[in-house]
Amino acid sequence: MEWDPGPPPNIRTIFEAAPLAAYQAKPKRFRLEWGPHYYRGRLDGSAKALIVGQDPAADENVARRILVGDAGQRVQGLLQKLGLARSYVMVNTSLYCIYGQFDPELKAFTDVPEVAQWRNQLLAALAGPNIQAILAMGQAAQHVVDTWPGAAAFTAAGRVFKMLHPTARPEPSVKKDWNTHLAAIGAKVTADADGHRDLSPYPTGSFIQQDLADIPLRDFGFGAPAWMGTGNMATRLQAGKVPTMAKKNSTILWCALDKQG
Amino acid sequence: MEWDPGPPPNIRTIFEAAPLAAYQAKPKRFRLEWGPHYYRGRLDGSAKALIVGQDPAADENVARRILVGDAGQRVQGLLQKLGLARSYVMVNTSLYCIYGQFDPELKAFTDVPEVAQWRNQLLAALAGPNIQAILAMGQAAQHVVDTWPGAAAFTAAGRVFKMLHPTARPEPSVKKDWNTHLAAIGAKVTADADGHRDLSPYPTGSFIQQDLADIPLRDFGFGAPAWMGTGNMATRLQAGKVPTMAKKNSTILWCALDKQG
Numbered sequence: 001m002e003w004d005p006g007p008p009p010n011i012r013t014i015f016e017a018a019p020l021a022a023y024q025a026k027p028k029r030f031r032l033e034w035g036p037h038y039y040r041g042r043l044d045g046s047a048k049a050l051i052v053g054q055d056p057a058a059d060e061n062v063a064r065r066i067l068v069g070d071a072g073q074r075v076q077g078l079l080q081k082l083g084l085a086r087s088y089v090m091v092n093t094s095l096y097c098i099y100g101q102f103d104p105e106l107k108a109f110t111d112v113p114e115v116a117q118w119r120n121q122l123l124a125a126l127a128g129p130n131i132q133a134i135l136a137m138g139q140a141a142q143h144v145v146d147t148w149p150g151a152a153a154f155t156a157a158g159r160v161f162k163m164l165h166p167t168a169r170p171e172p173s174v175k176k177d178w179n180t181h182l183a184a185i186g187a188k189v190t191a192d193a194d195g196h197r198d199l200s201p202y203p204t205g206s207f208i209q210q211d212l213a214d215i216p217l218r219d220f221g222f223g224a225p226a227w228m229g230t231g232n233m234a235t236r237l238q239a240g241k242v243p244t245m246a247k248k249n250s251t252i253l254w255c256a257l258d259k260q261g
Numbered sequence: 262m263e264w265d266p267g268p269p270p271n272i273r274t275i276f277e278a279a280p281l282a283a284y285q286a287k288p289k290r291f292r293l294e295w296g297p298h299y300y301r302g303r304l305d306g307s308a309k310a311l312i313v314g315q316d317p318a319a320d321e322n323v324a325r326r327i328l329v330g331d332a333g334q335r336v337q338g339l340l341q342k343l344g345l346a347r348s349y350v351m352v353n354t355s356l357y358c359i360y361g362q363f364d365p366e367l368k369a370f371t372d373v374p375e376v377a378q379w380r381n382q383l384l385a386a387l388a389g390p391n392i393q394a395i396l397a398m399g400q401a402a403q404h405v406v407d408t409w410p411g412a413a414a415f416t417a418a419g420r421v422f423k424m425l426h427p428t429a430r431p432e433p434s435v436k437k438d439w440n441t442h443l444a445a446i447g448a449k450v451t452a453d454a455d456g457h458r459d460l461s462p463y464p465t466g467s468f469i470q471q472d473l474a475d476i477p478l479r480d481f482g483f484g485a486p487a488w489m490g491t492g493n494m495a496t497r498l499q500a501g502k503v504p505t506m507a508k509k510n511s512t513i514l515w516c517a518l519d520k521q522g
Contacts (some may be wrong), residue, residue: 099358240503240507255509256512258491
């Protein structure tokens with residue numbers, strides 16, 4: 001048994017100061033009922049790669065960690081290629097799931113002083129001496145890194161990588177984009193002792209099973225089921241229609257009990 | 262922010278030795294896909310009350326802690342009356358949700374040597390010097406306590422209380438039964454410094470909101486939504502029919518991805 005115990009005191013203090021009220025003032029843009037989602041991975045300073053993503057989805061709502069579903073398993077596949085079995089940490093641009101796209105309104109939201117200042121404080125705490133690369137995935141994440149003063153030193157050292165988001169479309173473009181970065185990231189990031197580096201490029205085409213990696217159970221809180229992070233496990237109930245995956249699998253309907261989670 | 266970090270090393274070692282294979286050999290009696298559920302509450306030796314329940318349900322599958330839904334909020338109401346704000350620990354007779362009732366077959370399962378020995382080892386580890394009362398709720402839990410050699414000393418000291426299960430029927434009988442134990446349990450268990458003891462009996466009738474208490478967020482793993490443990494949040498999808506609560510609330514369908522969780 002290995003699991004993630006939650007944030008250590010220094011990060012906990014930052015999480016406790018998160019600008020949740022700013023999000024809560026925008027109920028039409030954020031799925032507030034599912035609550036904030038802060039991270040996945042190592043918060044103890046051992047991370048060698050800092051990944052910045054966009055926002056959580058249904059799988060993340062269930063797991064209470066970010067980047068664990070489709071997008072997360074693609075990112076995990078990339079980390080596996082780099083030989084990073086555990087030495088990574090991930091945060092998102094948005095603490096809550098968003099409605100719609102990362103449009104000008106949401107971009108402006110990320111620039112609200114209290115939102116930006118808090119995020120920069122968190123990035124500064126996470127980008128400690130062990131961080132060898134920062135991967136900004138998607139335009140929202142790239143904006144976050146662009147507006148973070150602390151990024152300058154990493155950029156100067158060639159350690160910031162602006163990449164397509166794992167679920168950008170069309171899928172083959174993501175793999176193509178990631179291929180252009182593989183060698184450069186690999187040159188900056190050392191593999192973990194228990195990692196198996198393989199920087200061979202992704203084959204062309206859409207994502208296939210071999211491109212993905214399961215999320216390690218150690219990234220979830222205690223008690224997660226063994227299959228968590230091994231596939232696409234959650235979907236929103238929309239218009240009362242039960243999707244096929246829910247008819248095929250043993251399924252629980254999980255209902256939010258309040259407007260703010 | 263206060264949350265449950267998972268088991269400390271001594272308890273973790275016991276959890277790692279759980280007889281999961283014995284459960285997995287009985288797929289018709291246990292909902293294996295949702296995985297084992299070990300506990301709720303304090304595992305660090307600070308618990309003053311040890312509660313033994315029966316088996317987890319859908320709410321517990323989501324929370325990955327036991328006694329958090331209907332039954333749990335009734336138990337929490339009882340703990341609140343006793344002034345126990347935090348000093349409790351709970352385990353179940355069965356690590357997995359059961360199909361059907363606690364019938365002779367399942368009673369026999371609890372007596373399988375490897376199942377019973379492991380459970381007794383866990384109870385021994387939890388029933389340390391701070392434990393002032395053991396509450397066995399329901400016939401399954403009572404059988405567990407009856408077959409645990411370590412219970413003898415607690416029984417001799419009048420510290421074992423055999424009570425109806427929180428969701429036994431009819432509901433008024435549960436409150437009536439619990440009323441008969443309130444004063445005696447209160448005589449054995451000291452209230453927490455931040456507890457508000459009120460041993461006034463439950464009013465007659467079915468459970469009402471005032472009889473319940475929310476599950477403290479500190480009993481969940483990091484990242485639980487604020488409303489977790491405040492009501493009935495989860496239900497199984499049966500025959501593809503969406504229940505009313507799922508139509509009324511923002512709902513996620515959570516699908517098990519394997520036969521064993």
